[in-house]
Amino acid sequence: MRSTSAITVHRPEELNEPLRRAWHRAMDESPDYANPFLAPEFTLGIGSHRTGVHVAVLHEQGEPVGFLPYERNACGVGRAVGLGLSDCQALVHRPGVGWDTRELLRACGLSVFEFDHLVAEQQPFTPYVTGTFASPVLDLKPAEGGYPEWLRATYPGLAKTTLKKERRLGRDAGEVRFVYDERDPRVLRTLMRWKSAQYRRTGRMDRFSRPWIVDLVDHFFQIREEHFTGILSVVYAGDRPVAAHFGPRSRTVFAAWFTAYDPEFGYYSPGLMMHLRLAWAAGRDGVTLMDMGRGQKEYKDWLKTRELRVGEGFAVRPHPVATAHRMWRRPVRGLRNTVLAHPGLRRPADRLLKTVGTLRTKGPAHTPGEAARAR
Incomplete structure (x- = not known):
């Protein structure tokens, strides 16, 4: 892989038309990055509703060839943009482009970068993947x-x-x-x-x-x-x-x-x-492809033609904040993944959640707009 020569960081509103065209070109040149959650429009949407959204742009000979959207808090902890909503995450790049992960994090001002639906092709992030999971897809x-x-x-x-x-x-x-x-x-x-x-x-x-x-x-x-x-x-x-x-x-x-x-x-x-x-x-x-997202559901097993693999983990560079964040987040993720991976644990957990849900629904129900006004 070729190493990039420069990295610049932009707010979403600073992505001009040439940068957006270069991002779209990177999507078009590899089927790994054709997912709409990897489009600049998704990042722009998240950026218009949440603070701390940035995009790292990788350059070769002055030409933009890679794009990493992320969210950063005041402590330098980063996460994939839209984490919790996005079912596909990646540094979107043109074929053959490589990067040094620690240098990338340093350029972004991050001590840690958290992800949970990372495209399997992202080799520079591989050492930081703590688990991979099936993401069912349907070839149309x-x-x-x-x-x-x-x-x-x-x-x-x-x-x-x-x-x-x-x-x-x-x-x-x-x-x-x-x-x-x-x-x-x-x-x-x-x-x-x-x-x-x-x-x-x-x-x-x-x-x-x-x-x-x-x-x-x-x-x-x-x-x-x-x-x-x-x-x-x-x-x-x-x-x-x-x-x-x-x-x-x-x-x-x-x-x-x-x-x-x-x-x-x-x-x-x-x-x-x-x-x-x-x-x-x-x-x-x-x-040509319907991505049904990570997670085990009976209807996904009925419909899928194959499975992709997505990774979760924490890319880090040496920093006290990164150590503290991993110590806090990894046990929570580990417990959740253990429950989801074992039907004998998942079924009782689902029953417990439904019991909690039944108690919730005995109270007054709110539409999304009513819930917003009630907060």
């Missing part, structure tokens, strides 16, 4: 013909049950129809309301109780760029939405992000229905 072929024919050919085991439930949903609630790119912001609010209730019901942290995340999703919904477009997809029964998904797509990769459905229609498996129709429509729209 150009869909020919209608949805039922595609479903029977692609998922013969699921086709009969899914189509039967769709027909029953149509009889019970109105004609089933699917909109791949819905532009009605009211439906996006419905999705966030469903997702917020799901988080509460299952004992998870409610992301949409945080006003900045609500605003961020609203922002991404408005973006219609070649390397990042926010896509809201909806399954309707009659005029009523029963399931929805919002996520970004690039030229070739669709990132599964937020999926939820109306619990009143849970019998019909609307979440699975949503993912199947989304895969069919995305393939017709030119997407």
